[in-house]
Amino acid sequence: MTSAHNDKALILLVEDDDAVRRLITCALELNNYRILCAKTGQAGIMEAVSNQPDLILLDLGLPDIDGLELIDRVRGWSSVPIIVISARVEDTDKIGALDAGADDYLTKPFSVDEMLARVRVALRRTKTALEGSESGGGDAIFSNGPLRLDYGAGIASVKGAELHLTPTEYRLLVLLAKNCGRVLTHAYITREIWGTSWEGDVASLRVYMAALRKKIERADEANQKLIQTHVGVGYRMVRIESED
Template sequence: MENQNSKILIVDDEERIRRLLRMYLEREDYTIEEAENGEEALVKATSFDYDLILLDIMMPGMDGLEVCKQLREKKATPIIMLTAKGEETNRVQGFEVGTDDYIVKPFSPREVVLRVKALLRRSSPTKFLQTETSTKDVIVYPHLTIDNDAHRVTADGKDVSLTPKEYELLYFLAKAPDKVFDREQLLKEVWHYEFFGDLRTVDTHVKRLREKLNKVSSSAAKMIVTVWGVGYKFEVVSE
């Protein structure tokens, strides 16, 4: 079964919520571990490799935003934030620090399962490798290769570790070289949410994406170009 080896960390200070999520996710054959506060979550998430983390924003002590921010300095583990209704600002902040999706409380457990499955499919490096086909989904540019079948990015031959949203942003731009996208378009196409003017999410992800690419290839990083007053585009550079 495809879920058998997927390990998920549930982080929430309310035991009843952890228990509910565990029950539904274990039915899908996921391996579940729990943390009841941010400090414990950060220790576990940095010490072990999880396939996905369900992370509550509002917790006493270290909140979910801080956990996500610190974890993103070390790992690209997919993260779904759990937020209460009316916490729009927190949700935007969550995307800025690197979360990949969010679910609003009170939530339907079935919705959580569907979101988890969708994010794991997008982030799994082997999701399309069961059968070899002649039509591989690979984008190749000088200095940068995106293998969408394997969800793998290499810059000048070196692997680049990206979060699912960073990957989706890069892939979306790279599929349409030289086409300029404004921030609203990118929010709609990559995040699938309308933020009514909260555009910092795009800028933050572009900045983080450039930084990660630049660590292995300055030429690859330069392909993501800012079009001042408009948005961003992917521009092929040979040098």
């Protein structure tokens, strides 16, 4: 079931394929979302400007403009979450969309349940960011399943056990946490951590990420896989659903 705070979220679907549009619209309506539809990129931009949706679902292969152009134009004035749903399966296409400003990427054919899960994560991330800004700049504590980050103290713990992290491992964990639910490309992460982006940095990133994962998994007996690898693309911290 969809949580209450998402019940009235407004989602803009930009998709020119009638069958796919009907499938997605039906799934969203059954889960209590409000939906706007556009069949072209230009119409999608107009709907986004006019109606300020809470989330955009976007096909890249549109009849008038490429979806990447839509992302670029929307990012010029809005940070609304954008989830790409595309038949393009190459890593370069995924990286291009994510680097352009998309928050997530689903390839066709896709599972409706997975799409709905991605939508919930993106909306929850926006809600958390808004609540943080309203309370004066964000919470000092981040919690996700067994993971707890105390930003003020610079301490990370899993199930109450402190993780002994190197400075780089801690920065990586914080970066993933602050973008929880979002796929971060190798290039984005290496720029944020080391200020540059080249192949040697990506190799170093893999080493640090493997070490970070081992430390988290050793402390978490349930092994909930907090950090997900998107092969050839990057990494995502998975939002662990609360049990209450």
